Amino acid sequence: VTVLCLPRRIAELLPDDLPDGVRLVTWNGRDQPVPADCATVDLLVPSYMAGALDAATLVRFSRLRAIQLLSAGYDGWPAVTPAGVRLCNGSGIHGGSTAELAVAGISALLRDWPRFERYRAEHQWRDDRTDAIAGKHAVVVGAGDIGRRIGTALEAFGAEVSLVGRTAREGVHWAEELPGLRASADIVVLAAPLTEQTRGLVDAGFLAGLRDGAILVNIARGGWVDTGALVAELNARRLRAVLDVTDPEPLPAGHALWDAPNLVLTPHIGGGTTGWDVRSAALVADQVRRLHAGEPLRHVVHLG
């Protein structure tokens, strides 16, 4: 099994006891020419958050069997994945830290943390009553690793949670039920991949169907949401939002989102926290062993 692992940090963290015959090829994936031995590569591990490689490059990897991404999202990749190649996402690597960011962001809005920071600066012990997650109805769109972690934490904090997935199953609502669930939601969390089906799904009409004061959380991809429509709802102070991803991204200085009210805004920091490299290397090592042993790969999200 020949592995081309673009992020040097992850290659360095791979264990010494990989199966015999596993060979690592190096390439920085950017300005260097594609390595001559690309035709020997079985598994390609692209850089985290660098975007999809182009189809013309990938087609030169003539023996490629799988692409292992280090992100949960995989937008842009299905279109360029060569025929017969399995595309795997990095499920589990960023799930905990992304769920943490989403829930902490919701809490910052509901509990009005800035108010208590102000009181503290004034040495004022004022225990004003605020809202909280308890008793809220949260609709979590996406029943994968991240969505389930968010649901578990929100339930622990006393919310009623509805998980929505592409297919109905035990404990998961069908995507077609989303318009109905939306009407009773206090919180809607986007925690599913950006695909051709989900791009722009949260548009002016979707937002209009949300209750006054509802909180939209996007820790998936900016392309889910019509940014202009959301800015209008925020500026009207009708809706609230927690955004770790935006469209466009990065957000240019002067963009209307920077100063919008009712908004917790962070610069795509849900994943990539301390330990992401160790978790990434462990997943790559496991997939290499599986390829070597002829076992099924984990987290296959698309077959080219």
Place this chain on the structure above:
Amino acid sequence: VTVLCLPRRIAELLPDDLPDGVRLVTWNGRDQPVPADCATVDLLVPSYMAGALDAATLVRFSRLRAIQLLSAGYDGWPAVTPAGVRLCNGSGIHGGSTAELAVAGISALLRDWPRFERYRAEHQWRDDRTDAIAGKHAVVVGAGDIGRRIGTALEAFGAEVSLVGRTAREGVHWAEELPGLRASADIVVLAAPLTEQTRGLVDAGFLAGLRDGAILVNIARGGWVDTGALVAELNARRLRAVLDVTDPEPLPAGHALWDAPNLVLTPHIGGGTTGWDVRSAALVADQVRRLHAGEPLRHVVHLG
């Protein structure tokens, strides 16, 4: 069954369909004289966070069978609870919102939220890598409603959690194991009642046994912790803390904690958020029905 419910808001929210013969007595519990018919009261519901009534008052409630508190903590009450009277705490009323506050506070320290607020004010999209809850070892002292909710959420965010209770049982460490667990803890959460056994337990020696950079979380009662010893560790920037309760409380202006570094400080707002009144009335109504039916009460924490 005669019920004396001091918080008027909770009395108003009690359902209309309480069993026949249930009678509500009113008294504000403070400046008004104790009502003449106090000798008829079976169940006393004191005001939330008002502190224990004095023993001389309570002894006049000669038929009293139970005291139902609306807080999770019950410090001060065992000493004044008349012989044979069951003391019940408000387990479940504040659990979700208190757990939410504890976990959001931990996240605020680890993810360095103030840094990203600063970047936002400058319209700077800077995705600096930070720490996160994932991969941390959290020791949660207290395996009741609040401690379990905190443990569930921290696990969902990728932490390894050790619950510590007064007695060892399935999934719960024995209190005597705490000194050993403490040495490997990144986070120690105090989520158990303040009693004569736990008062001052977190002293200079306990704190010295924590790792550099460890986070102490107190959402229980200020009396657990030697405030002076903690202030010294914070000012030395060796430890970090999340405090929703303090000793003294309320914290007077000018107290050293207000401006201590490495600290998230809130004014005892873990409980008492939106919906606490509805959850309180539901618990009181259920206990009234149990008394009327001769069934065992829930959440008995002490027998006088």
